Amino acid sequence: MFKEKYSILVCNSWEQLEISVPVCSSLQVPALQLHMSKTAMRASQKDFESALSQVKRLKDPGNEVKLKLYALYKQATEGPCNTPKPGVFDLINKAKWDAWNALGSLPKETARQNYVDLVSGLSSSSDSSSQVKPEADRKQPGYETLVVTSEDSITKIMMNRPAKKNAITIQMYNEIMLALKAASKDDSAITVLTGNGDYYSSGNDLSNFTDIPPEGIEEKAKSSAILLRDFVDCFIDFPKPLIAVVNGPAVGISVTILGLFDTVYASSRATFHTPFSHLGQSPEGCSSYTFPKIMGPAKAAEMLIFGKKLTAAEACAQGLVTEVFPDSTFQKEVWTRLKAYSKLPPNAMRISKQVIRNREKEKLRAINAEESRALQERWLSDECTNAVMNFLTRKAKL
Ligand SMILES: CCCCCC/C=C/C(=O)SCCNC(=O)CCNC(=O)[C@H](O)C(C)(C)COP(=O)(O)OP(=O)(O)OC[C@H]1O[C@@H](n2cnc3c(N)ncnc32)[C@H](O)[C@@H]1OP(=O)(O)O
Helix, strand or coil: CCCHHHHHHHHCCHHHCCCCCCCCCCCCCCCCCCCCCCCHHHCCHHHHHHHHHHHHHCCCCCHHHHHHHHHHHHHHHHCCCCCCCCCCCCHHHHHHHHHHHCCCCCCHHHHHHHHHHHHHHHHHHHHHHCCCCCHHHHCCCCCCCEEEEEECCEEEEEECCHHHCCCECHHHHHHHHHHHHHHHHCCCCEEEEEECCCCCECCECHHHHHCCCCCCHHHHHHHHHHHHHHHHHHHHHCCCCEEEEECCCEECHHHHHHHHCCEEEEECCCEEECCCCCCCCCCCCCHHHHHHHHHCHHHHHHHHCCCCCEEHHHHHHCCCCCEEECHHHHHHHHHHHHHHHCCCCHHHHHHHHHHHHHHHHHHHHHHHHHHHHHHHHHCCCHHHHHHHHHHHCCCCCC
């Protein structure tokens, strides 16, 4: 709906039409070139009045359309612009004056009809946009391991292998990279990573290590290290606010990359576990740098070397998690919060993120490359091979 002030103004006091974002003094209102058919010329005073009351029920159409409506209203009721041009610093009144003045000598009847046509066009598009499509219809095509949706200026990337606790396969690494690249260019303001089902993610799918190419195990370790480096780089370079909605337990790489997110919301059911030593492996996701920075070296060592599992409350106390919500209201509370944030000016949010993060980017890339090299060697070790075999033959779990 239009703001209260606006709906009142629609009736009569249009002089004070409020425009809630700054309007640049050079704002150009495009010439109104609405289609004029013979029927269109027949808009009656009654049609005009009905359009005036209809406009109050519409969603806010944005400043540019509001200015068009304002200009047409003035032209239809008073004729060509007849007031002195406001001063250059009176931005809002100048934008309104410019819009009205741009209509030149457009006849009152034509302005009235154009107003009616414009409102009718806005009503039909607002009707269709108010119908909420089920998530399946909004799902972006091309992903098999993810559900990617864009709505309310939020792109949501949901890991979707609930039966495997959202373990990350090679295909899922590649799809997450694709989804992040697409989200960095789409018109969403913020991007969210979450999981479907009871887990956020159980981390790397341990069967990724079983698919050995004919070139041998060294080649497998090399290509895995490249994939890991590219995957983590996508998070380092992501230009918009990135939020993790940690709906349940998180393991391994799904935990370490949280240090590269801007905000981490966790359900009270979530846990945070990085059992690298148990698996004969070493930390990745830049956690060897971000975790000591976030929680101090002593707490980071307990997680990254000794595999201490943190509850959501502990992770929040250590600064890894922004806020914990009761599991029963987690989705509702988090999405209400995110919808409000997604309405903030997107460019300002993007620039703020870059100001906060950019100076660390080169360093993070170098750390990522170093961690990936260390892991490439670890994957060839007996310690790692035995741990993975034990899991896959079900001799061991976390
Ligand atoms: C390209 C390479 C990049 C590598 C980057 C380096 C990344 C490192 C890491 O992420 S290290 C962390 C690796 N993850 C784990 O070690 C977790 C292993 N999983 C478990 O210990 C358990 O499954 C559990 C504690 C997560 C959950 O236990 P439970 O609730 O009892 O469920 P199930 O074990 O029955 O699991 C259900 C189903 O999912 C399969 N599964 C779960 N996690 C993984 C996994 N990480 N990899 C492969 N498969 C996994 C599990 O086998 C069951 O499958 P099934 O029903 O038996 O077919």
